[in-house]
Amino acid sequence: xxSVLADGPTIDTxxxxxxxVSTALVLLMTPGLALFYGGLNRSKSVLNMMMMxxxxxGLISVLWIxxxxxxxxxxxxxxxxxxxxxxxxxxxxxxxxxxxxTVGGNPIGVPTYVVLAxxxxxxxxxxxxxxxxxxxRTKFAGWLVFAFGWFTxxxxxxxxxxxxxxxxxxxxxxxxxxxxTAVHINxxxxxxxxxxVLGRRVGWPKESFKPHNVPMVALGAxxxxxxWFGFNAGSELxxxxxxxxxxxxxxxxxxxxxxxxIIVEWIRNGKPTMVGAxxxxxxxxxxxxxSCAFVSPLGAVGLGLVAxxxxxxxxxxxxxxxxxxxxxxxxxxxxxxxIGSLSIxxxxxxxxxxxxAKGLFYGGGFEQLGRQALCSGIVTxxxxxxxxxxxxxxxxxxxxxxxxxxxxSGIDIAEHxxxxxxxxxxxxxxxxALAGVGAAVPAAPTAPAAEPDEVEAPEPEKVAG
Numbered sequence: 001x002x003s004v005l006a007d008g009p010t011i012d013t014x015x016x017x018x019x020x021v022s023t024a025l026v027l028l029m030t031p032g033l034a035l036f037y038g039g040l041n042r043s044k045s046v047l048n049m050m051m052m053x054x055x056x057x058g059l060i061s062v063l064w065i066x067x068x069x070x071x072x073x074x075x076x077x078x079x080x081x082x083x084x085x086x087x088x089x090x091x092x093x094x095x096x097x098x099x100x101x102t103v104g105g106n107p108i109g110v111p112t113y114v115v116l117a118x119x120x121x122x123x124x125x126x127x128x129x130x131x132x133x134x135x136x137r138t139k140f141a142g143w144l145v146f147a148f149g150w151f152t153x154x155x156x157x158x159x160x161x162x163x164x165x166x167x168x169x170x171x172x173x174x175x176x177x178x179x180x181t182a183v184h185i186n187x188x189x190x191x192x193x194x195x196x197v198l199g200r201r202v203g204w205p206k207e208s209f210k211p212h213n214v215p216m217v218a219l220g221a222x223x224x225x226x227x228w229f230g231f232n233a234g235s236e237l238x239x240x241x242x243x244x245x246x247x248x249x250x251x252x253x254x255x256x257x258x259x260x261x262i263i264v265e266w267i268r269n270g271k272p273t274m275v276g277a278x279x280x281x282x283x284x285x286x287x288x289x290x291s292c293a294f295v296s297p298l299g300a301v302g303l304g305l306v307a308x309x310x311x312x313x314x315x316x317x318x319x320x321x322x323x324x325x326x327x328x329x330x331x332x333x334x335x336x337x338x339i340g341s342l343s344i345x346x347x348x349x350x351x352x353x354x355x356x357a358k359g360l361f362y363g364g365g366f367e368q369l370g371r372q373a374l375c376s377g378i379v380t381x382x383x384x385x386x387x388x389x390x391x392x393x394x395x396x397x398x399x400x401x402x403x404x405x406x407x408x409s410g411i412d413i414a415e416h417x418x419x420x421x422x423x424x425x426x427x428x429x430x431x432x433a434l435a436g437v438g439a440a441v442p443a444a445p446t447a448p449a450a451e452p453d454e455v456e457a458p459e460p461e462k463v464a465g
Contacts, residue, residue, distance in 0.1 A: 012109025015238045019114050022234025026121035029227035036220025037132045040327050043212040044410025045136045046420045052131035056124050064120040072159040083167040086160045108238050126183045132327035133191035136201050137407050140415045142400035149390045154383050174375030178235035180290025180340040181379050188334025189380045190387035197391030198401045200324040214274050221278035228285045232292040245352045246292040253304035257284025260308025283311035286336035291344045294356035299347040307339045341376045345369025
């Protein structure tokens with residue numbers, strides 16, 4: 001069904017509806033990430049972890065409206081597209097009225113405002129992904145300053161290089177359908193840099209830092225999986241067969257990666273775990289992101305198995321490198337992103353999407369593989385270098401890491417004046433916290449019940465890790 005704006009441009013309501021739904025799905029991924037990261041974290045700093053994700057929804061959304069979209073996707077009128085940065089074309093959302101987005105010079109019937117909203121959600125979650133590497137020890141103010149700087153100096157230019165007509169997409173001809181390079185390699189590189197800047201957590205690696213809430217981890221992974229269909233299939237921007245193949249490949253690769261991770265875990269540790277299954281699913285989602293529209297469904301299954309197994313092994317690299325990447329952002333997103341990007345040069349096919357490329361195993365030679373490696377390398381160096389510089393500047397000025405005593409006691413109270421689990425009347429739990437949790441039990445039916453103010457509040461349960 002088509003409709004027409006007042007001054008003429010035609011809107012394809014089917015495509016527009018699909019992209020609006022996809023936009024909402026991608027937004028849901030950031031709260032899902034907050035739950036995933038929060039559950040993996042320790043209970044005494046879970047809110048700080050979640051706040052770093054939620055704050056990105058606020059900060060990056062505003063910056064995207066003001067200048068982010070324009071510098072990522074704006075073109076220079078009359079002179080084509082700049083190789084390195086976009087133009088002021090959409091600064092402050094000007095020039096949007098009645099405009100229909102075009103792909104390859106062809107209008108797709110979707111208002112530019114909808115594309116802006118969709119790409120906004122990508123920017124939000126990309127910055128939020130970085131935070132997992134620095135959990136338990138990060139000043140919230142330092143994180144906000146970093147998020148602002150990295151978004152401006154790294155994410156916006158990289159998005160332009162790959163998707164906005166810049167040199168990687170337009171000249172190098174590297175492919176990244178939904179963000180394996182622009183999102184995951186980009187964020188994973190920055191995560192490694194920040195883990196180096198902030199240093200190890202107190203007690204790491206000798207102390208056990210186990211997830212404090214495994215069901216929360218599983219719920220977060222489930223929301224990420226659900227939202228990722230908008231992330232990948234929505235990146236086609238239209239409701240067509242390419243969106244459909246991206247959709248099914250997303251499911252296939254994620255399911256296979258879940259199996260790949262727990263198989264490795266089973267062999268190595270003797271038991272498969274829920275955290276492993278959740279992490280494997282995320283690894284599969286990461287790996288299929290750049291190639292979801294460029295590989296076959298069977299290829300996606302193979303990619304998922306490889307990504308799940310390799311990422312399960314890669315998360316142990318931090319112990320060899322002695323770099324405390326708290327929640328394995330490097331091992332999952334950086335490594336998974338590289339696997340996904342290179343997979344286009346190996347198992348890419350044009351059978352399902354003519355905009356793709358033939359990989360090595362489909363008779364395409366090494367050319368596309370080289371393009372993918374070069375693209376991934378450029379993004380790695382740029383993101384890591386800028387993140388390292390920004391991190392050091394913030395640490396030496398306003399401070400990036402919390403004091404050791406705050407880290408040991410838990411940073412939620414120090415940074416946000418609240419805690420995730422209130423179990424004591426003195427901290428707000430009151431009778432609700434006592435109900436059914438260690439409340440005094442009469443020794444005999446004839447014993448008088450204790451008055452409420454005579455009941456001692458139970459100590460909060462100490463969770464390992």
